[in-house]
Amino acid sequence: MPTKPIAAALACIALGGCGAASRDARPEPVAVPVAGDWRQIATAADRTRLRGWRDAWMTALARAQAGGRGADVAAEGALLQPDVGMVGPLPPAGDYRCRTIKVGAKSAGMLDYVAYPAFACRIDAAGSALSFTKRTGSQRPVGMIYRDTDARGVFLGTLALGDEAGAMRYGQDATRDMAGVVERIGPRRWRIAFPYPAFESTLDVIELVPAS
Numbered sequence: 001m002p003t004k005p006i007a008a009a010l011a012c013i014a015l016g017g018c019g020a021a022s023r024d025a026r027p028e029p030v031a032v033p034v035a036g037d038w039r040q041i042a043t044a045a046d047r048t049r050l051r052g053w054r055d056a057w058m059t060a061l062a063r064a065q066a067g068g069r070g071a072d073v074a075a076e077g078a079l080l081q082p083d084v085g086m087v088g089p090l091p092p093a094g095d096y097r098c099r100t101i102k103v104g105a106k107s108a109g110m111l112d113y114v115a116y117p118a119f120a121c122r123i124d125a126a127g128s129a130l131s132f133t134k135r136t137g138s139q140r141p142v143g144m145i146y147r148d149t150d151a152r153g154v155f156l157g158t159l160a161l162g163d164e165a166g167a168m169r170y171g172q173d174a175t176r177d178m179a180g181v182v183e184r185i186g187p188r189r190w191r192i193a194f195p196y197p198a199f200e201s202t203l204d205v206i207e208l209v210p211a212s
Contacts, residue, residue, distance in 0.1 A: 030142045030158045030167040034127035038146040038154040043171050046156065046179035049196050053181050056195030057082045060104030060203035067105070067112030076101065078185045079207050085151045085183035090130060091190045095211040096121040098134055104202030114201075121208060132157065132192075134206075141192075141206070142167040145182050153182030155192050174198070180206075 033041050042050070049056075061080070064073050078084045080103065098121035102114040119137040123130050123145070130145040132155060143157015158176045160167045168176050180194040194204040 030144075031169040032144045032156050034129050034131075034144060036128075036146075038148065038156060041146075041170075042154075042156055042179060043174070043177060045174055046177055049179050050154065050181065053193065053195040054082055056203050057193065060201065063104035063202060064112045069113035072113050072115070073103065079189075079191060080205060084185055086185065087150050089149075089151055089153045089182050089184050089190070090145060090147060091123055091182075091184070091208055093123050093125050093130070096123060096208045097211050099207045100137075100139075101205045101207070102197075102201035102203075103205065106199070106201055110200055120211070121206075123208075138162055140167075141178050141180075143170065143178060145192075151183065155180040155182055155194075159198075180204075 039047065061073060064070060073080050080101065097118040099118045100116045103112070105112045116137070120135045122133045122135055125131075126144065129147075130153075131143070132145055133142050134140040138161065140160040141155070141157055142160055143155055145153045145155050148154045155178065156170060157178050158168045158170050158173070159178055170177060175198040178194055178197070180192040182190065182192050184190050188210055190208040192206045192208070194206075196202065197204045
């Protein structure tokens with residue numbers, strides 16, 4: 001993958017946000033099938049990541065604790081606790097405020113806990129699935145949410161970076177592919193947990209609450 005977009009995105013993160021280009025970015029929906037069993041759509045690497053979601057979670061929490069960030073994790077309550085998913089995992093269509101938390105540094109020199117402010121996200125109906133787009137920020141997941149069980153959905157998509165105007169096709173670049181577990185954790189609160197993301201952390205969690 002070209003290093004320039006990553007460098008630009010990381011620079012934006014370090015500064016707390018990007019300029020107008022990233023704030024106004026509206027990536028087109030990533031090319032992921034809107035129907036079918038997610039197991040038949042996911043790459044082999046993403047099926048492996050999803051099978052190991054709980055191991056990733058526990059490893060991330062242990063690293064945050066060892067790094068002195070246990071109080072930050074505890075303050076988030078259910079958001080950063082595994083095994084709290086409720087029946088009805090799929091959020092309804094609409095606008096959301098979505099907040100990303102990265103837990104458990106992937107390598108030395110990285111932070112074990114980083115919480116970003118809320119950005120704008122959107123969920124829309126798309127056939128038998130839902131489309132998800134993080135509309136602002138320097139790292140923007142774009143993809144589809146599929147029903148898995150009565151208490152869990154699965155996200156498959158890709159990551160748009162910096163001032164990129166669109167999103168890659170899913171499966172084109174493993175470092176941009178994203179796979180996550182979607183759960184409801186409150187009356188109007190959902191999360192997408194991404195085990196073993198390609199960059200920075202061991203676990204990424206996106207919290208979703210309705211914008212209004």
